[in-house]
Amino acid sequence: MHDQFHTIVIGAGSGGLTVAVGLSSLGKAVAVLEALHVGGDCTNVGCVPSKTLIHQAEERGTLDPEGALAEVRRKRDALREKETHEFGELPNLSLIFGRARLVSRTQVAVRLPEGGERMLQAENIVIATGARPRKLVIPGLPEQRMLTNETVFELPVVPHHLAIIGGGVIGVELAFAFRKLGSRVTMLDSSPRLLTRHLREAAEAIEASLAAKGVELHLNTSVQGYDEATQALHIERNGSVATLHDVDYVLVAVGRQRNLDGLGLEEVGVTFDSRNGIAADSYGRTNVPGIYAIGDVTATSAFTHSANAQGRRVVQRIAFPWLPATTPEPFYPSATFADPEVATAGMSQRDLAARYHPALIKRIRVDLVTQTDRGYTDDLHHGFIIVDTVRLTGKILSVTIVGPRASEMISLFTLAIQERISLYRLYRVVYPYPTFSSGIQKVADAFMRETLPNLRGELATYLRYRWARPARVADVTVPLGARAAE
Amino acid sequence: MHDQFHTIVIGAGSGGLTVAVGLSSLGKAVAVLEALHVGGDCTNVGCVPSKTLIHQAEERGTLDPEGALAEVRRKRDALREKETHEFGELPNLSLIFGRARLVSRTQVAVRLPEGGERMLQAENIVIATGARPRKLVIPGLPEQRMLTNETVFELPVVPHHLAIIGGGVIGVELAFAFRKLGSRVTMLDSSPRLLTRHLREAAEAIEASLAAKGVELHLNTSVQGYDEATQALHIERNGSVATLHDVDYVLVAVGRQRNLDGLGLEEVGVTFDSRNGIAADSYGRTNVPGIYAIGDVTATSAFTHSANAQGRRVVQRIAFPWLPATTPEPFYPSATFADPEVATAGMSQRDLAARYHPALIKRIRVDLVTQTDRGYTDDLHHGFIIVDTVRLTGKILSVTIVGPRASEMISLFTLAIQERISLYRLYRVVYPYPTFSSGIQKVADAFMRETLPNLRGELATYLRYRWARPARVADVTVPLGARAAE
Numbered sequence: 001m002h003d004q005f006h007t008i009v010i011g012a013g014s015g016g017l018t019v020a021v022g023l024s025s026l027g028k029a030v031a032v033l034e035a036l037h038v039g040g041d042c043t044n045v046g047c048v049p050s051k052t053l054i055h056q057a058e059e060r061g062t063l064d065p066e067g068a069l070a071e072v073r074r075k076r077d078a079l080r081e082k083e084t085h086e087f088g089e090l091p092n093l094s095l096i097f098g099r100a101r102l103v104s105r106t107q108v109a110v111r112l113p114e115g116g117e118r119m120l121q122a123e124n125i126v127i128a129t130g131a132r133p134r135k136l137v138i139p140g141l142p143e144q145r146m147l148t149n150e151t152v153f154e155l156p157v158v159p160h161h162l163a164i165i166g167g168g169v170i171g172v173e174l175a176f177a178f179r180k181l182g183s184r185v186t187m188l189d190s191s192p193r194l195l196t197r198h199l200r201e202a203a204e205a206i207e208a209s210l211a212a213k214g215v216e217l218h219l220n221t222s223v224q225g226y227d228e229a230t231q232a233l234h235i236e237r238n239g240s241v242a243t244l245h246d247v248d249y250v251l252v253a254v255g256r257q258r259n260l261d262g263l264g265l266e267e268v269g270v271t272f273d274s275r276n277g278i279a280a281d282s283y284g285r286t287n288v289p290g291i292y293a294i295g296d297v298t299a300t301s302a303f304t305h306s307a308n309a310q311g312r313r314v315v316q317r318i319a320f321p322w323l324p325a326t327t328p329e330p331f332y333p334s335a336t337f338a339d340p341e342v343a344t345a346g347m348s349q350r351d352l353a354a355r356y357h358p359a360l361i362k363r364i365r366v367d368l369v370t371q372t373d374r375g376y377t378d379d380l381h382h383g384f385i386i387v388d389t390v391r392l393t394g395k396i397l398s399v400t401i402v403g404p405r406a407s408e409m410i411s412l413f414t415l416a417i418q419e420r421i422s423l424y425r426l427y428r429v430v431y432p433y434p435t436f437s438s439g440i441q442k443v444a445d446a447f448m449r450e451t452l453p454n455l456r457g458e459l460a461t462y463l464r465y466r467w468a469r470p471a472r473v474a475d476v477t478v479p480l481g482a483r484a485a486e
Numbered sequence: 487m488h489d490q491f492h493t494i495v496i497g498a499g500s501g502g503l504t505v506a507v508g509l510s511s512l513g514k515a516v517a518v519l520e521a522l523h524v525g526g527d528c529t530n531v532g533c534v535p536s537k538t539l540i541h542q543a544e545e546r547g548t549l550d551p552e553g554a555l556a557e558v559r560r561k562r563d564a565l566r567e568k569e570t571h572e573f574g575e576l577p578n579l580s581l582i583f584g585r586a587r588l589v590s591r592t593q594v595a596v597r598l599p600e601g602g603e604r605m606l607q608a609e610n611i612v613i614a615t616g617a618r619p620r621k622l623v624i625p626g627l628p629e630q631r632m633l634t635n636e637t638v639f640e641l642p643v644v645p646h647h648l649a650i651i652g653g654g655v656i657g658v659e660l661a662f663a664f665r666k667l668g669s670r671v672t673m674l675d676s677s678p679r680l681l682t683r684h685l686r687e688a689a690e691a692i693e694a695s696l697a698a699k700g701v702e703l704h705l706n707t708s709v710q711g712y713d714e715a716t717q718a719l720h721i722e723r724n725g726s727v728a729t730l731h732d733v734d735y736v737l738v739a740v741g742r743q744r745n746l747d748g749l750g751l752e753e754v755g756v757t758f759d760s761r762n763g764i765a766a767d768s769y770g771r772t773n774v775p776g777i778y779a780i781g782d783v784t785a786t787s788a789f790t791h792s793a794n795a796q797g798r799r800v801v802q803r804i805a806f807p808w809l810p811a812t813t814p815e816p817f818y819p820s821a822t823f824a825d826p827e828v829a830t831a832g833m834s835q836r837d838l839a840a841r842y843h844p845a846l847i848k849r850i851r852v853d854l855v856t857q858t859d860r861g862y863t864d865d866l867h868h869g870f871i872i873v874d875t876v877r878l879t880g881k882i883l884s885v886t887i888v889g890p891r892a893s894e895m896i897s898l899f900t901l902a903i904q905e906r907i908s909l910y911r912l913y914r915v916v917y918p919y920p921t922f923s924s925g926i927q928k929v930a931d932a933f934m935r936e937t938l939p940n941l942r943g944e945l946a947t948y949l950r951y952r953w954a955r956p957a958r959v960a961d962v963t964v965p966l967g968a969r970a971a972e
Contacts (some may be wrong), residue, residue, distance in 0.1 A: 015917075051863040059865075079862065249891050305919035327914070335918035343918060376565065377537040379545075408891045411899045411923045415915050419907055428813070429901050432821035432829060433500075433791035434533050437897045 005031045007124040007318060008108050010100045010263070011043045013040020014304040015295030017087065017130035018311025019318075024092035026319050028333045031120055032093065033100040033110055038084040039364045041149075041296075042132055049076045049153045050170070062182035064149055065158040069181075072153055076135065077324035098118075102264035105288055111151045124290050124318050127270075127278060128307070129259040129298035136165065139225035149174075149186075159183045159249040163233050165223060166253035167194030169336045174251060176339045179213050186216040186244055188235060195336065198400065202342050203367075205382040205402045209339060212381065218242075226250070251332040258297050282329035284314040292317070301332035309451040319478060333414050335407035340382055343410035346398040346417045352388060353470060362450070368403050370484045374402060374434040380404070385439050387413075387423075387447075392462040393445055403436050423447040472482065491517045493610040493804060494594050496586045496749070499526020501781030502614035502792040503573065504797025505804075510578035512805050513762045517606055518579065519586040519596055524570040526616055526633075527782075528790045535562045535639040536656070539663045540823055548668035551644040553666075558639055582606075588750035591774055610776050613756075613764060614793070615745040617782035622651065624740045625711035633662075633737040645669045645735040649719050651709060652739035653680030655822045658692060660737060665699050672702040672730055674721060679705060681822065684886065687851075688828050691868040691888045695825060698867065704728075712736070720761070722886040744783050768815035770800040778803070787818035787878050819900050821893035826868050832884040832903045838874060839956060846951040848877045848936070854889050860920040871925050873899075873909075873933075874884065879949040880909035880933055880943075882949035889922050898926065909933040 003270060007023050009016045012034035017251055018033045037044045049072050057067035088095045098110035108125060110118045133148035140296045147155070147470045149170050158181045164171045167189035187194070187210065194210075194217075195203040224234040224241065234246040258277040265272050272278040278293035280286050280300075286293050292314050295307035295320070296299075309330060316323060336342040352361070368383030369375045375383060383403035389396055399413040416426060427444035431437045491514075493509050495502045498520035506518045523530045535558050542554035555786050574581045584604070594611060596604045598871035619634035633641070635656050645668045650657045653675035665671045673680070673696065680696075680703075681689040693703060710720040710727065719730040744763040757773045758764040766772050766786075772779050778800050781793035795816060804807060822828040833862035838847070854869030855861045861869060869889035875882055885899040902912060913930035917923045937944055 040921070048859060048863055051860065051920055055864045074558065074861070135642055233543045240763065303919060305916050305924070308919070309916045330916045332916055333918045335921065373534060374537065376561070378541045379532060394655055405891050405894045407918050407921045408894045408923050411915060411917050411921075411926070414917070415898055415901060415907070415912070418915060419905060421901070425905065426901070428816065429897065429904060430791050430795045430816045430818055431897050431900070432819045432893050433528070433538055433789060433794070434823065437894050440789070440897070
């Protein structure tokens with residue numbers, strides 16, 4: 001092992017490993033520094049255990065909840081071991097456990113677990129240290145009753161009454177899972193609704209589904225404190241106080257905090273702030289040449305698939321610097337594995353509002369429950385497709401799907417948006433019957449039906465508002481907020 | 487009601503109703519003639535009851551099989567009633583029950599159920615009479631023990647031991663459903679494998695899944711006879727005879743037969759034969775001007791979604807005859823709602839073999855079990871994506887997906903094929919993690935990995951075989967065979 005590398009990657013999570021595997025397979029000597037576990041959040045405390053739990057909860061339900069939890073740990077440990085072994089064996093890749101700190105623009109010091117420090121040098125440094133759950137202080141709550149996504153999968157038995165604070169992706173996914181495993185589940189959020197980054201309709205569908213499954217919801221609500229003697233969680237809404245009884249665990253899922261501390265960013269002059277993390281462009285380049293940042297430690301989409309995609313772009317930049325850096329960053333899709341699932345593609349509603357005059361946007365909603373035969377045969381309770389499109393042209397801007405297979409259906413729209421395929425062209429696609437995707441046919445039908453008989457009016461609206469800018473909104477920054485690190 | 491119409495549609499199934507609703511909404515006077523039930527096979531004896539049964543079997547399993555069957559009938563009847571009512575109320579649309587017969591190129595006689603005949607006249611006649619299950623004679627089998635898709639949903643209790651003859655779409659879907667409801671299920675097919683129109687790998691996955699769920703498979707096997715006294719079904723394979731015991735029902739799903747009899751086709755000179763049905767072009771036009779044919783009564787794809795798509799094309803032809811008839815007919819996708827699902831898009835293997843030299847085709851296979859994390863978290867047993875693509879160019883020709891959500895995933899490929907999106911461009915799409923669709927990313931990755939380092943060799947192969955024709959194969963006709971009428 002040499003202390004001189006082509007590239008040093010700090011953090012062996014989804015983003016960091018993508019860079020490390022990509023560059024090492026191209027023959028570059030890469031060091032990957034990891035403070036804890038190979039696989040990062042995704043493998044250890046994120047998507048893998050949560051999706052395994054969701055699947056196990058579906059399969060075992062209340063019959064064997066402890067078996068479900070044990071299986072989650074078994075599969076997670078097996079995957080971690082496999083990945084650690086595989087990445088450790090890759091040629092040109094050195095996996096080094098320890099805590100990293102930038103010393104100069106080309107040097108990283110690693111504090112080794114066995115003690116001592118090791119100094120590494122490379123022309124490229126990629127920071128992929130991710131994020132961790134934000135803490136919350138709840139007066140009176142003993143530490144062993146407080147859970148986050150980092151500890152919840154260690155539970156040997158399911159909670160009797162689980163209070164979940166935070167109605168973002170993590171909170172919602174785990175609410176469904178633990179409810180199916182038999183826990184009493186109560187969700188609290190200080191916002192007036194769940195999933196605040198999604199369309200109101202999506203949040204309402206999920207709220208209705210949670211309620212139908214027996215999950216209690218308390219919105220606009222904050223937590224006051226906990227009384228260990230009576231296992232009472234005191235909450236407050238609009239000035240009035242209430243009590244949740246028999247709460248044995250509190251899961252805190254109130255957003256995430258970027259791992260910026262102790263990295264030596266100030267020392268080498270990397271621009272960052274605590275709200276948006278490290279400033280990086282769409283190819284991961286920070287303000288310091290040779291230093292890159294990707295994944296949750298930056299301000300971009302906080303998903304495993306976006307960290308992977310960013311990692312690919314960094315590999316391209318580092319390995320082929322002469323290629324033009326002009327490929328636009330993709331619109332990252334999102335998926336929330338609730339029941340039903342919620343998936344989005346294209347621009348966020350915030351970006352949309354910033355760039356297009358509202359009169360220019362035609363919104364089409366197709367109900368999967370009442371407008372598709374699959375919704376009928378499968379007794380669907382909640383589901384829809386909402387597409388925001390440009391009037392007249394049918395250009396697809398933003399899509400939200402709520403439904404049992406939304407996370408798979410959404411990629412057709414990601415492709416359509418990437419390839420600038422309008423609803424006129426989508427109209428020609430034939431979907432298998434009976435599927436939920438045939439709702440996409442109905443979206444195109446509705447656009448045609450509402451546009452073609454009124455071409456003159458649509459054209460007039462288009463010409464009037466195409467270059468009209470909406471009132472300026474605040475800068476579009478993306479704090480991690482209540483998002484999942486997946 | 488007038489006896490003079492703009493268009494007469496014979497058959498109120500998926501295809502016929504698409505034409506009738508489309509034309510009547512454009513203000514044309516349409517008569518729809520139906521001999522039995524509105525909704526045709528799909529609503530009454532096809533996709534709707536079968537998908538409801540599949541869903542009910544998944545939900546209720548062995549706990550309440552009779553409840554599942556009763557729910558199938560309840561939902562089917564409710565839908566039939568709703569559709570009959572809705573279509574009966576549409577302006578410009580006259581729904582007439584009775585059996586139709588062409589009298590001339592513009593005249594149809596309807597034998598009414600209450601007796602007597604009525605004569606209708608129109609400039610356009612659309613034949614959409616569909617197909618029915620092919621019968622099989624099994625010596626000794628009492629009629630009440632013989633089922634087809636037209637009678638199987640009437641069963642008040644699930645069979646003790648159901649023998650299914652025919653391993654096509656209908657046989658396979660119902661085998662999974664009845665097995666989940668607790669029946670002993672044995673499948674027989676005279677072919678060496680199931681799902682003979684699909685790739686061998688797809689059939690093998692379904693055979694393995696059926697076996698894992700406890701369905702007995704007898705391939706290369708024919709039925710000899712039945713002995714009512716002992717409830718024994720005698721079968722024969724390679725000259726040796728065996729017996730299946732305690733068989734209380736035999737489901738015959740050995741293909742379908744087009745409804746051509748008594749239509750008066752010969753009298754008005756419409757070209758047809760018993761193997762391929764009525765000859766029609768991609769706009770449904772027969773050899774007789776003004777007479778159209780769509781859906782199962784023709785030789786095209788025997789699915790509800792293809793009948794619907796054909797119906798749309800007929801509407802376009804009849805309502806806007808001045809539009810150029812140049813839009814190519816779409817490649818119809820297919821979906822088999824087995825467990826896992828099987829879905830296809832693009833050219834059939836037979837068409838592929840007829841048009842491309844084998845050396846020009848690169849086949850890529852991504853295993854959803856071992857190569858996607860969703861396969862891991864969800865304990866997937868069988869699943870893959872196979873894409874046949876043109877070397878060098880990455881043009882997508884044919885796709886088969888086997889997996890739990892294949893019927894939804896396939897439409898991304900339908901769109902890609904329609905829009906000529908190559909694997910180079912598919913490579914840029916970001917899929918939500920962890921989904922089965924991320925296997926599509928791996929398809930594109932594999933193509934790039936196998937193509938880019940060997941561009942010179944791929945180019946040479948491409949140039950050598952691009953215009954080389956394969957050995958001529960037999961005419962590509964599509965008999966209905968063992969396909970479902972869905």
